[in-house]
Amino acid sequence: MPLAELFAQHHVELYRYVSRFTGDPDLAEDVVQDVFVRLAERPPADQAHVRGWLFRVATTIAIDAMRGARRRLTLLRDRPERQPMGDPPPDPVTALERDETRRRVREALVALGAKERAVLLMREEGFAHREIAEAVGTTTGSVGTMIARALDKLARQLNLDAEDQR
Amino acid sequence: MSQDESDLLSRRAQRLSALLREVDPPVPPIVFPAERIARAARRRSIVRWRVAAAIALLALGAVGVRPVRAWIFQAAHVLWSAAAGAPRATPAPVARAAGASTVTFSPASATFVLRVARAQVGGTLTVETTSSASASASAGGGQGSAELVVLPDGLRIVNDSASAVSYVVRLPATVARIEVGVGAAAPQVFRSTGSGGRWVLDLRAVR
Numbered sequence: 001m002p003l004a005e006l007f008a009q010h011h012v013e014l015y016r017y018v019s020r021f022t023g024d025p026d027l028a029e030d031v032v033q034d035v036f037v038r039l040a041e042r043p044p045a046d047q048a049h050v051r052g053w054l055f056r057v058a059t060t061i062a063i064d065a066m067r068g069a070r071r072r073l074t075l076l077r078d079r080p081e082r083q084p085m086g087d088p089p090p091d092p093v094t095a096l097e098r099d100e101t102r103r104r105v106r107e108a109l110v111a112l113g114a115k116e117r118a119v120l121l122m123r124e125e126g127f128a129h130r131e132i133a134e135a136v137g138t139t140t141g142s143v144g145t146m147i148a149r150a151l152d153k154l155a156r157q158l159n160l161d162a163e164d165q166r
Numbered sequence: 167m168s169q170d171e172s173d174l175l176s177r178r179a180q181r182l183s184a185l186l187r188e189v190d191p192p193v194p195p196i197v198f199p200a201e202r203i204a205r206a207a208r209r210r211s212i213v214r215w216r217v218a219a220a221i222a223l224l225a226l227g228a229v230g231v232r233p234v235r236a237w238i239f240q241a242a243h244v245l246w247s248a249a250a251g252a253p254r255a256t257p258a259p260v261a262r263a264a265g266a267s268t269v270t271f272s273p274a275s276a277t278f279v280l281r282v283a284r285a286q287v288g289g290t291l292t293v294e295t296t297s298s299a300s301a302s303a304s305a306g307g308g309q310g311s312a313e314l315v316v317l318p319d320g321l322r323i324v325n326d327s328a329s330a331v332s333y334v335v336r337l338p339a340t341v342a343r344i345e346v347g348v349g350a351a352a353p354q355v356f357r358s359t360g361s362g363g364r365w366v367l368d369l370r371a372v373r
Contacts, residue, residue: 004198033199033202037206040207101189102189105186148167
């Protein structure tokens with residue numbers, strides 16, 4: 001399948017996955033482009049499972065990019081005038097609430113660790129346990145355990161069981 | 167896993183999905199990186215040409231080395247015989263004719279290791295440092311056979327003890343340390359401080 005067609009087919013879900021994984025929408029945009037450049041340079045031997053390959057490569061690039069972003073953030077902290085300017089939010093109250101929820105979700109996901117986070121978010125994208133296991137380098141059997149453990153942690157941090165307790 | 171546990175897991179997953187959708191940023195218009203892909207393709211093409219050129223240079227250089235030349239000749243002969251439908255014959259032993267032979271190469275480091283497989287009945291080994299950027303080794307003069315094998319860190323002369331061939335090895339001035347070993351004898355070390363260095367070893371004397 002031509003690259004542009006694969007891009008059209010997968011870039012939205014990849015962006016969603018990477019922005020959830022990194023918590024940084026700008027970084028996610030760069031990572032998605034990098035994934036397709038990598039696909040052009042070193043395409044997978046097995047073209048039948050290109051979707052899994054895209055997510056696996058996206059995870060690797062995202063982890064590297066997050067390390068770089070952390071370094072950049074440390075440098076910017078020392079030079080605040082170099083920090084990028086953003087548009088002001090249209091509705092401060094709604095934006096504040098959403099930002100607060102996003103921050104909580106982000107912190108809860110980061111607390112999981114890269115592998116558990118990738119497993120959980122790939123499951124969100126509808127991957128089978130076997131495909132997730134291949135992507136993160138674990139056994140199919142342990143994927144279920146990792147998902148249950150990750151959901152357990154998130155349930156505590158994000159209050160996912162609140163309605164059950166009522 | 168019990169049914170209750172399975173239900174709990176399912177509910178948590180659904181709530182997490184809803185929460186993630188709620189905080190997902192809108193997808194921006196991401197541009198297909200066509201220009202970056204084209205640039206990468208151009209880079210790859212340049213690298214491929216460079217690799218091909220390097221291989222061609224190595225192959226051309228290797229053709230000057232007798233064992234390689236003999237191997238190429240033999241392989242070509244076998245391939246031609248197979249293509250022509252001739253029965254496959256046992257390859258004849260490689261001829262080792264006496265006579266002049268020269269190889270050129272570029273030493274990779276400042277230390278050059280020169281090994282002569284065995285002492286001879288006659289002949290000399292001359293090592294010189296020159297202002298040239300490349301190195302060369304030649305064999306000739308006396309009766310006998312020898313093969314010059316270029317190695318990453320030096321040169322190996324595969325000779326015959328009945329040989330009286332003489333060898334001249336010219337090295338660039340960038341080579342500062344030359345280690346010469348003949349047969350099982352302890353290697354001698356020569357230190358060069360630039361071009362114009364010259365050492366001659368009698369291959370009989372070091373027997």
